[in-house]
Amino acid sequence: MKEILRADQLKLKRSSILIIVLLIPILILTYELVNFTYRAELVDKQAELFHAGSMWMYLLYDNSLLFGLGFPLAATLAASIIANIEHQADGWKQLLAFPVSRSKVYLSKFIWLTMSLLISLTIFLIGMILLGKALEFEESVPLGLLAGDSYGMLIATLPFTAFQLWLSMTIKNQAFPILIGAICTIMGLFLAAVQMTRWFPLAYPIQSSTVILQYEGIGYNTDLPVYLAINLMLGIALLCMGVIHFVKRDNQ
Structure with a gap:
């Protein structure tokens, strides 16, 4: 598994994932910096x-x-x-010709995808702290709320992430998975806006903040643990379904 992870790391260094x-x-x-700086009175x-x-x-919020x-x-x-x-260049045929476990190949892709998103979330967390300091919040x-907003998003989007990897690895033309991802993201926005559909998993990323606007004002999001679970x-x-499907497929 270490060799597969290392090989994927080398491939990603030449990509635009960063x-x-x-x-x-x-x-x-x-x-947010522009919003809090140039619209300070309105924000207050x-x-x-x-x-x-x-x-x-x-x-x-x-x-x-x-x-x-x-x-x-x-x-x-x-x-x-x-x-x-x-x-690209029928890489799957070359990769799967080696005596490697298909499940490990799939899991390696998922691990690097998760690690890439973790880096993005960490940058977001550090950026929010620096932003608050720069704006001189009293x-x-x-830190708990900021970390919850940042890293909680990884769990809130886990089904979406697993599904998108499954689609992307199954379909060669990447325009289709990207289109599906964009449509699902927009659908989540509309689902979260309606009381009857806000419990659909696609609506969870929109509602995964540690705070939420309630009748009495901005308060803690008590539904967040349920969303995450x-x-x-x-x-x-x-993820398991994607692994099983990838293992049983014929060579790409």
Whole structure:
């Protein structure tokens, strides 16, 4: 397994996955910096209107929608890049001609996809802390909430990530998996907006922030543990299904 992971690492060094890893957190943090700097009065009024306990909580609430849309798209593109390395020049035939376990090949791709997304989330976490310091938020850094918003997103999107990797590794034309990922991301936005459909797993990334806007204002998201538990189980199930399907397939 170590050899397969090392081989995939060498392949990814020549890919554009680092751009995807950096792009989403940088874009969101840049938006928030501009928003809190040039619309400071409006931001203060909204934070007061929504009864935010601190500017940190308002920051978490404000970027939850963008992050809930942006991170699944990052997972879609990252999965496509990882799979497309093998699709190019019929790499699957060459790879699977070696005496290696197909399940290990698949799991190696998933591990590197997860690690890439973890790097993106870590950059986002560090960026939020630095942003709050730069904006001189008076309250102490709520590290637990910030970490929950960042790393909780990985679990909230786990079924989506596993499904996108499955699609990307199964279909050679990567335009189709990317299109499906974009459609599912937009669907999640609309599903999260309706009370009857907000419990669909596609709607979870939009609602996976540690804070949420309630009737009385911005408060803690008590549904988050349920979202994470459901998506963890569903993500593991989809990963297992993807592995089984990949092992039973004929050579690409």
